[in-house]
Amino acid sequence: MATEVEKDHLSGVETTGHEWDGLKELNNPLPKWWLYVLYACIAWAVVYWVLYPAWPLGTTYTKGILGYSSRATLFQKMDEARQSQAQYLDAIAKTPLDQLRGNAELLNFSLAGGRTMFNENCVPCHGAGGQGGHGYPNLADDKWMWGGTLADIYQTIQHGIRADDPDTRISQMPRFGADGVLTRPQIDDTAEFVLSLTGTSTDAEAAKRGAVLFAENCVACHGDKGQGTAEVGAPALNDGIWLYGGDKKTVVETITYARGGVMPAWSKRLDDTTIKQLAVYVHELGGGK
Amino acid sequence: MAHQDFHHRIEKNVLLMMVLVLITISIGGLVQIIPLFTIETTIEKVAGVRPYSPLELAGFNIYLREGCYNCHSQQVRPFRDEVERYGHFSLAAESMYDHPFQWGSKRTGPDLARVGGKYSNDWHVQHLIHPQAVVPESVMPRYAFLLEPLKFDDVAEHLKTLKVLGVPYDDDMIANAKADLQAQHNPDGDTEGLLKRYPKAVVAKFSGHADLTEMDALVAYLQMLGTLVKFTDYKPAQLQQ
DSSP states (O other): OOOSOOBOTTTOOBEEEEEETTEEEEOOOOOHHHHHHHHHHHHHHHHHHHHSOOOEETTEEOOOTTOOOHHHHHHHHHHHHHHHTHHHHHHHHHSOGGGGGGOHHHHHHHHHHHHHHHHHHTHHHHOTTSOOBTTBOOSSSSOOSSOOSHHHHHHHHHHOBSOSSTTOBOOOOOOTTTTTSSOHHHHHHHHHHHHHTTTOOSOHHHHHHHHHHHHHHTHHHHOTTSOOBGGGTBOOSSSSOOSSOOSHHHHHHHHHHOOOOOBOOGGGTSOHHHHHHHHHHHHHHTTOO | OHHHHHHHHHHHOHHHHHHHHHHHHHHHHHHHHHHHHHOTTSSOOOSOOOOOOHHHHHHHHHHHHTTGGGTOOOOOOSSHHHHHHHOSOOOGGGGTTOSSOOOOSOOSSOOOTTOTTTSOHHHHHHHHHOHHHHOTTOOOOOOGGGGSBOOOTTHHHHHHHHHHTTOOOOHHHHHTHHHHHHHTTOTTSOOHHHHHHSTTOOOSOTTSOSSOBHHHHHHHHHHHTTOSSOGGGSOGGGGOO
16 A cells, blocks of 8 residues: 655656556656646636536526527527618518519629529529429520519419419329320320421321321410410420420320429428519529510 | 545456446436436427328338438528528427437538428439439439338337337327328328328328339428428527527
């Protein structure tokens, strides 16, 4: 038992009393700087307990005299950010949609804000430049399935297409093949006629037969020349722009099983001012009407 | 000196030392953990959060199995940049029925806490089959194999297990587990019971296949994420912890 203080005879420093195979550990004091840093940390902790939320007290906790809360800080920051943009956001909220583009300041602000929101929310389907993709329309051209005026675009963004929203844009193409409205040869003929609208039909006879079927089944929505009807979101078939593909196989598939793309209703996620900015941005992206 | 004697005894008795080390570490742990159970504001009091529907639960299990949490967090932190990008910050209440929670700690892909309703079902299916087909710059692997049939004969057992862990599945939910799972995949069928037990559940033929696939379950799960709490009903002060 090392209860007596033993000093190392070479250095004069006392030992810890521990010995390993004849080696003894010196009991040097802690460096001064290290010790003061430790005391400073303890003092810091005490100050922290007073200023910030720290100690649990049963069902509650000490709130600290600064009243800090990360959520309260967030609300405050959001508020400050809103205030710093208030002159534009308030003006956009007040200005009717069709007059937004007439005001250079608001137009610039809307384009910048709209681009940011477009990149986060719309790009996954419509592509980084609004070029669209398989099943997602191109927004950078001047063809519009559901109308390309500012008001049309605004409504589409707000309520979506075939979305879970009472005012959503809705229409349903019949499943001509799957529900037995047309036979397979009839669908082939109709497809040939549809392709002939853009000069890609390879069977003039079939296209001729298809013209009759088209007139009976398709013109109500797609128009007598296949020019489409924006009110029901029926795309033009005569412009060479294909949402799902313009080869015969795909057109046959479309007629057989029908198509019905879905776009979410964004009024559930974004506020009205943001949707207005998005509408202006999308309108400007391609050829808004 | 008596305390030195005591110290020597500890150093020379491995068992005693282990017991005392365990007690010391436990105090450190308990001081951090227990208050989270006792402090009333840890879990916010919000309406709408419910246990997962059976199909969503199957999707949750697939999410877990595929390790989605390795690249996707499910936690919108209370910072302006996150809130403006993803939506309202996540509440503890929103993940209180997750076992285990899916907060994650890595965002190779985006946060998914508010992904529900953000994209169409078709998009999710297309994206899971081949992510680069819709997002060319994505580094996400393909999950086309999820179009395999979903095994769900044991779904009621999953509900029962979670009930033991404190998830409020009632007898009605457990008895109807299999029927509810199938009902959520059949928009033309009777979904009244399902929607009464699990409000806001998204009913659809998610992957377009007649038979239930793992894809259906995963997309059903993704489409409800972050949609249960109606945040317009709460003032900021009510959500402070």
